[in-house]
Amino acid sequence: MRPDIDAAAEKLKSTLGSKREINHLPEVLWEGETVEMLATGLYGKGNGLLAMTSMRLIFLKHGVMSQQVEDFPYSKISSVQWAGGLLMGTLIVFASGNKAEIKQVPKDQGKALADKLRMHIAAGTTPGVVPQQAAPAAAPQDVASRLATLDQLRAAGAITDVEYQDRRAKILDSL
Structure with missing residues (x-):
């Protein structure tokens, strides 16, 4: 057996x-x-x-x-x-x-x-199979739109260059 x-x-x-x-x-x-x-x-x-x-x-x-x-x-x-x-x-x-x-x-x-x-x-699983928790990946369009918004904020003077660099780094780190 x-x-x-x-x-x-x-x-x-x-x-x-x-x-x-x-x-x-x-x-x-x-x-x-x-x-x-x-x-x-x-x-x-x-x-x-x-x-x-x-x-x-x-x-x-x-x-x-x-x-x-x-x-x-x-x-x-x-x-x-x-x-x-x-x-x-x-x-x-x-x-x-x-x-x-x-x-x-x-x-x-x-x-x-x-x-x-x-x-x-x-x-939504089957017995014996442990579901994998995938880290939510940011969609490329979402990242691109967030970076474009960030560029607009800096160009309008709503954020400083230091804030821009910090937020840009966080967006890119989320990939």
């Missing part, structure tokens, strides 16, 4: 009915995709495994006679709803105009998964 899948599987309270899916999960993962969280649930025609990866949410049902895989790339998910009962709940995923209801998800796993999905949707 893979370390990421093993770590996520260890957090499951019960793997009853999902061991086959856990074993077959590497077959449906994309290159470079890692598993961050697993949950069990009922979707479509059977019990299966819900996997939150670094790129998408996957539902995998691997039966003896058939296999069902449905994935929801994070960029396509518009919202997530969680309705929890006493022990189980329903995770509803809205993606590209579709609605997927995954039922019988253990309450703690489903709530954690829904919360993590919501965080990434709100932040």
Whole structure:
């Protein structure tokens, strides 16, 4: 097995009915995709495994006679709803105009998964990817107009040559 899948599987309270899916999960993962969280649930025609990866949410049902895989790339998910009962709940995923209801998800796993999905949707990021905070670069037109305004102020005598040099240096340093 893979370390990421093993770590996520260890957090499951019960793997009853999902061991086959856990074993077959590497077959449906994309290159470079890692598993961050697993949950069990009922979707479509059977019990299966819900996997939150670094790129998408996957539902995998691997039966003896058939296999069902449905994935929801994070960029396509518009919202997530969680309705929890006493022990189980329903995770509803809205993606590209579709609605997927995954039922019988253990309450703690489903709530954690829904919360993590919501965080990434709100932040516009994908799980496992830390957004880079880019320093806001001044647009060339903005710098040019600020320098032109500064030149006009000096020509009109509104600022001294020392003030002009100081402000000009600050504008150029902002690049």
